Amino acid sequence: MVRAKSWTLKKHFEGFPKTSDFELKEVELPKLKDGDVLFESVFLSVDPYMRPYSRKSMKEGDIMIGSQVARVVESKNPTYPVGTYVVAFSGWRTHFISDGKDLQLLPAWPEKFPRSLALGTIGMPGLTAYFGLFEICKIRAGDTVLVTAAAGAVGSVVGQIAKIGGCKVVGCAGSDKKVAYLKQIGFDEAFNYKTVGSLEEALRKASPDGYDCYFDNVGGEFSSIVLNQMKKFGRIAVCGAISGYNDTVPQKGPYVQIPMLFNQLSMEGFIVSRWNDRREEALKILLRWVVEGKIKCEEHVTEGFEKMPAAFMGLLKGENLGKAVIKV
Ligand SMILES: NC(=O)C1=CN([C@@H]2O[C@H](COP(=O)(O)OP(=O)(O)OC[C@H]3O[C@@H](n4cnc5c(N)ncnc54)[C@H](OP(=O)(O)O)[C@@H]3O)[C@@H](O)[C@H]2O)C=CC1
Numbered sequence: 001m002v003r004a005k006s007w008t009l010k011k012h013f014e015g016f017p018k019t020s021d022f023e024l025k026e027v028e029l030p031k032l033k034d035g036d037v038l039f040e041s042v043f044l045s046v047d048p049y050m051r052p053y054s055r056k057s058m059k060e061g062d063i064m065i066g067s068q069v070a071r072v073v074e075s076k077n078p079t080y081p082v083g084t085y086v087v088a089f090s091g092w093r094t095h096f097i098s099d100g101k102d103l104q105l106l107p108a109w110p111e112k113f114p115r116s117l118a119l120g121t122i123g124m125p126g127l128t129a130y131f132g133l134f135e136i137c138k139i140r141a142g143d144t145v146l147v148t149a150a151a152g153a154v155g156s157v158v159g160q161i162a163k164i165g166g167c168k169v170v171g172c173a174g175s176d177k178k179v180a181y182l183k184q185i186g187f188d189e190a191f192n193y194k195t196v197g198s199l200e201e202a203l204r205k206a207s208p209d210g211y212d213c214y215f216d217n218v219g220g221e222f223s224s225i226v227l228n229q230m231k232k233f234g235r236i237a238v239c240g241a242i243s244g245y246n247d248t249v250p251q252k253g254p255y256v257q258i259p260m261l262f263n264q265l266s267m268e269g270f271i272v273s274r275w276n277d278r279r280e281e282a283l284k285i286l287l288r289w290v291v292e293g294k295i296k297c298e299e300h301v302t303e304g305f306e307k308m309p310a311a312f313m314g315l316l317k318g319e320n321l322g323k324a325v326i327k328v
């Protein structure tokens with residue numbers, strides 16, 4: 001018999017999540033029926049979307065939503081022999097039983113790369129960067145691309161893909177260590193948005209002519225400032241708004257119409273699942289770029305399933321450099 005641990009949402013988050021909002025539970029899993037597969041989670045993901053989605057799609061007592069790289073430990077399903085690795089969306093759990101539906105098999109995986117990358121650069125965040133840049137920003141060689149939360153899972157891939165596409169890349173991040181990392185992976189300009197005296201001036205200095213594309217991961221006041229530095233016909237990909245996820249009262253900002261009108265800007269929100277039908281094709285390209293060394297991957301690994309709430313809260317505070325993952 002296998003005992004499975006899970007983290008549940010004990011209490012809906014009010015403002016910034018607290019340790020007491022989570023509860024660790026343990027259950028004994030039943031025997032497998034024909035067609036069933038028993039998985040153990042090897043790496044779990046913490047992602048910003050868990051904060052807004054918890055309110056939208058969970059009730060108190062539910063297992064926290066999320067994805068993992070999991071390995072088959074027992075199988076009554078010939079499609080998933082013991083030892084097979086998948087990406088599953090089974091929540092914050094150490095073990096789970098699946099009927100084999102809604103699982104993504106990992107592609108042939110090069111030995112030298114950790115399989116946790118299937119939760120990051122070669123997974124949902126990498127796909128977000130890829131489709132956001134090509135389908136929403138519609139990048140062209142010579143464009144100047146600005147990205148926020150640039151040293152994170154999505155942002156670090158955005159910058160590197162934009163470089164592959166022949167763009168000039170400017171990144172903003174919340175610590176000097178992150179800024180140094182951005183320069184190391186090829187960003188042309190990077191600054192610490194928490195310590196610059198004036199965001200307007202820092203943005204102007206990084207690109208005096210303005211920005212063709214803005215890959216917006218944070219929203220809020222920062223994005224209102226960027227709006228006034230977009231070039232004519234600039235494109236804004238609204239990917240995330242993490243600066244507001246913990247707000248109890250929605251932020252009010254300067255309104256977007258005047259700068260959008262004067263500069264004839266396009267602004268479009270998107271969710272990566274819009275391109276689920278092109279997932280495999282894009283993952284192959286991301287994997288190839290990683291293997292060729294064109295995209296470097298950084299991970300912020302927390303060891304121990306017990307530390308998942310701390311890892312999640314750390315992500316929302318900006319403690320991570322690269323993709324935040326948990327090694328069970
Ligand atoms: N639309 C879609 O389909 C998807 C959207 N997203 C969104 O993309 C964004 C980045 O996600 P992801 O790469 O996974 O996460 P990251 O790895 O970038 O981690 C989150 C980062 O956000 C930054 N941050 C936290 N609070 C603030 C704040 N108040 N203002 C500015 N920055 C802040 C921190 O970096 P720093 O130290 O630099 O402040 C932190 O490290 C999120 O908004 C997320 O919701 C992600 C996946 C899919």
Ligand SMILES: O=C(O)CCC[C@H](O)\C=C/C=C/C=C/C(=O)C/C=C\CCCCCO
Pocket residue numbers: 048049052053056067087089119123124239240241271272273
């Ligand atoms: O790893 C996988 O493949 C599973 C990922 C599942 C996930 O649901 C897929 C997409 C994630 C999208 C993330 C979106 C964001 O981060 C944007 C945040 C919030 C959107 C608004 C929520 C509405 C709240 O009312």
